[in-house]
Amino acid sequence: MKKLLLFIILLLVMQTTLLAQSTEEDRMLLEQVGPEKFKELAIQRLKQTKAMVYQAGEANSATINQATTGSKPNVAIITQIGALNQATLTQQGHGNTLTATQNGTNNTYSGYMDGYNNSSKVVQTGSGNEINQLIDGSGLDYTLIQEGHNNTINQKESSLNSRSYKVVQQGNNMNITIEQSNWGVPVTISATKK
Incomplete structure (x- = not known):
């Protein structure tokens, strides 16, 4: 008892x-x-399933795995402030949304989105940060923004009929690689040296 x-x-x-x-x-x-x-x-x-992570400090790790079941799309919001943080996202299905923000140094975001009408916005502020993203599906909308120095973006897209997207890097010693299987998608890429 x-x-x-x-x-x-x-x-x-x-x-x-x-x-x-x-x-x-x-x-x-x-x-x-x-x-x-x-x-x-x-x-x-x-109407949606939601995952929200807020972490401040060093060497934090966040992993979100979401798959659309039924008519409810997924929402993921990740905010990390500090150094050496890692965020990993997997979203599958339709109508999914991601907003990831990392402020600090040597942070890493790795994402995989598969489906249609998904949107992704990843913003990193600081130095030595890295975005690695794989996009599959159609009707996708995404934005990648990095401000700082020595940052890297690697994105591979194997999508059909994606909407236009935006990539911005501001700072010195920036590296960017974007691979597209559908080269008819309009892309805006901006790299600015501060």
């Missing part, structure tokens, strides 16, 4: 912790996107 009571108390504590964590995530999201966008995202929550 004592073990059962202890187990129930432990479950209640865990639920309270999860609720507090969810409330803190909502507060951070509200600060990041503003009240209007937050309201829009809150309404979409009922």
Whole structure:
């Protein structure tokens, strides 16, 4: 009986912790996107599955794997601040959305998106950062932005009928490789030396 009571108390504590964590995530999201966008995202929550990661510090690692089941698209929001952080994403299906932000040095984002009408926005600020992304599917929309020095982008796209996308690198000693199997897609690539 004592073990059962202890187990129930432990479950209640865990639920309270999860609720507090969810409330803190909502507060951070509200600060990041503003009240209007937050309201829009809150309404979409009922129609989507969401994964949100916020990490500050060094040598953090985040992995999100999502696959569309039924009519609910996936949303992934990753924010990492610090050095030597790694974010890995896999999304499969339709209507999926990714927003990844890494601020700091020597951070790495690795992503794989497969499906149609998916969108991806990866922003890295700092030096020695790297984006590695593989895109499959159609009707895709993505943006890759790096500001700093000694940053690298590697992207391989094997998509048909993708929408135009944007790649921006600002800084010194930047490296970029983009491979496309469908060379009819309009691309905007901007590399600026600061």
